[in-house]
Amino acid sequence: MQNNLNELTTQVRRDILRMVHKVNSGHPGGSLGCAEFLVVLYNEIMNRKEGFDMNGHDEDIFFLSNGHISPVFYSVLARTGYFPINELNTFRLLDSRLQGHPTTHEGLPGIRIASGSLGQGLSVAIGAAEAKKLNNDSNLVYVLLGDGELQEGQNWEAIMYASAKKIDNLIATVDLNGKQIDGATDDVLPMGSIKEKFEAFGWDVLEIKNGNNIEDISKGLLTAKSLCRNKKPICILLNTMMGNGVDFMMHTHAWHGKAPNDEQLISALSQNKETLGDY
Secondary structure, eight states: OHHHHHHHHHHHHHHHHHHHHHHTOSOHHHHHHTHHHHHHIIIIIOOOOSSOOSSOTTSOEEEESSGGGHHHHHHHHHHTTSSOGGGGGGTTOTTOSOOSSOOSTTOOTTOOSOOOSTTOHHHHHHHHHHHHHHTTOOOOEEEEEETGGGGSHHHHHHHHHHHHTTOTTEEEEEEEOSEETTEEHHHHSOOOOHHHHHHHTTOEEEEESOTTOHHHHHHHHHHHHHHOSSSSOEEEEEEOOTTTTOGGGTTOSTTSSOOOOHHHHHHHHHTSOOSSOOO
8 A cells, every 4th residue: 555655646746746847837845745645645544435525524524724735735636536637737727627726616626615825724624623513423624734824823813712612523734844935934934843832722733753754644644533532633743845756846945836947847757757647
């Protein structure tokens, strides 16, 4: 299973690179950094049903709060059967269902919220988790946030609310890559210890030291699931590398929102050999 997930992750990276290159637009850095996480989440961890409906009754549901990393989300959704893989070829084109930030008005399967404005996804996820409790639905709600996104104040209202209301069917993952569009998060607006902040707000906090390792991610998510329904929301701190898998995109914020040119695409793809077939 792990080999299959590694192969899928490689293909997802190829999808990301080709999508943003084609339109010379998009956010490859964070997308590449979260490829392993979303591949594991959708293919090993989440309880998913056949087909898609917006309500998500009787299944786990996921919300992408940092919506600018839509390329990785679209790739994983397509390659797990939500919509045709060849639709990835329409990324960011006029009238496409695959816009730069996820939207709902075109009815793209797998997308439950528009997440272009940062800071809102956790609030929505908490509402969905409360709805599941009211509906006696024992499944879980997952949400992914960026570390720079935590500079948005609405998150901290939501974090306070979730613990106060004992939202214990919620797993919030923070992508800790230490980078945002203007530089390192510690240079733009230092947040101190995110772990200590979540704990002070009454959350159980886990840390995945290598957020680009399939096995570590799987173990971390399974541990988080085991801690649910214990009167506390769960936070996972996922240590990732922005631009992971492409040597010239790593260790820098420069590729947060910049597409590779033709030569750079060839180099990047050569580091991620085709496994499952491009779209």
